[in-house]
Amino acid sequence: MVRGAVMTASPRSCRKRLPSSRPLTGSIVRERSGDEGGLTKGRLAAFLTALAGSAVLGIVAGLIWAAVAPRPLLQEIAHGEAELVNAETTSFIVADAWFALIAAVGGLITGILGYRFLVRRAGAAATIGLVLGAVGAALLAMWVGDNIGLGTYNHLLATSPTGAFFHSSLALGAKSTLAFWPLCTSAVILLGETGARRSAQAAGRGRHRQQEEPDASGM
Numbered sequence: 001m002v003r004g005a006v007m008t009a010s011p012r013s014c015r016k017r018l019p020s021s022r023p024l025t026g027s028i029v030r031e032r033s034g035d036e037g038g039l040t041k042g043r044l045a046a047f048l049t050a051l052a053g054s055a056v057l058g059i060v061a062g063l064i065w066a067a068v069a070p071r072p073l074l075q076e077i078a079h080g081e082a083e084l085v086n087a088e089t090t091s092f093i094v095a096d097a098w099f100a101l102i103a104a105v106g107g108l109i110t111g112i113l114g115y116r117f118l119v120r121r122a123g124a125a126a127t128i129g130l131v132l133g134a135v136g137a138a139l140l141a142m143w144v145g146d147n148i149g150l151g152t153y154n155h156l157l158a159t160s161p162t163g164a165f166f167h168s169s170l171a172l173g174a175k176s177t178l179a180f181w182p183l184c185t186s187a188v189i190l191l192g193e194t195g196a197r198r199s200a201q202a203a204g205r206g207r208h209r210q211q212e213e214p215d216a217s218g219m
Contacts, residue, residue: 054133062144111188
């Protein structure tokens with residue numbers, strides 16, 4: 001007669017194993033950063049930095065425009081009245097062309113520096129700040145250029161004798177050139193984001209091929 005063996009369960013074997021907190025092999029673990037969701041301090045700082053930097057560039061651009069743009073020559077014909085010496089002068093067109101060139105260069109600088117130091121770190125908040133800052137920079141450049149020398153022009157117009165010659169103040173005729181600054185800034189940011197996405201996709205395909213090659217060789 002075979003007696004049934006009595007088996008005693010060990011206290012250790014009765015304990016339930018708790019699930020491990022370690023990630024499984026091959027699982028994707030995403031790090032949580034403080035910048036995810038909402039307007040954090042970092043994003044707000046990037047937004048304000050973009051606005052302030054664009055404003056500084058706008059002031060510099062206005063000073064450059066005032067220095068290089070030509071002004072038409074006027075002649076005093078009566079007290080407080082003056083007329084163009086040469087009605088066919090190209091000073092107005094050249095001044096607008098200079099502003100368009102300066103605005104385009106300013107937009108490129110804003111986009112390149114902004115994308116390099118702000119957009120890659122703060123994302124959409126920096127992009128919005130750069131675009132809004134570009135609009136403000138263009139308006140600020142026009143305002144600075146228009147007001148430099150305006151006081152002197154008004155003084156000469158009011159005090160010069162009849163027949164005196166003096167130059168007019170600077171004024172932007174083609175207001176459409178204001179769009180050059182934000183358009184160039186947006187184009188640079190768009191090209192940068194497109195290039196970054198393509199590079200990331202190419203790197204991902206390269207890693208995928210490297211993972212497939214060992215599997216194929218082991219078969």
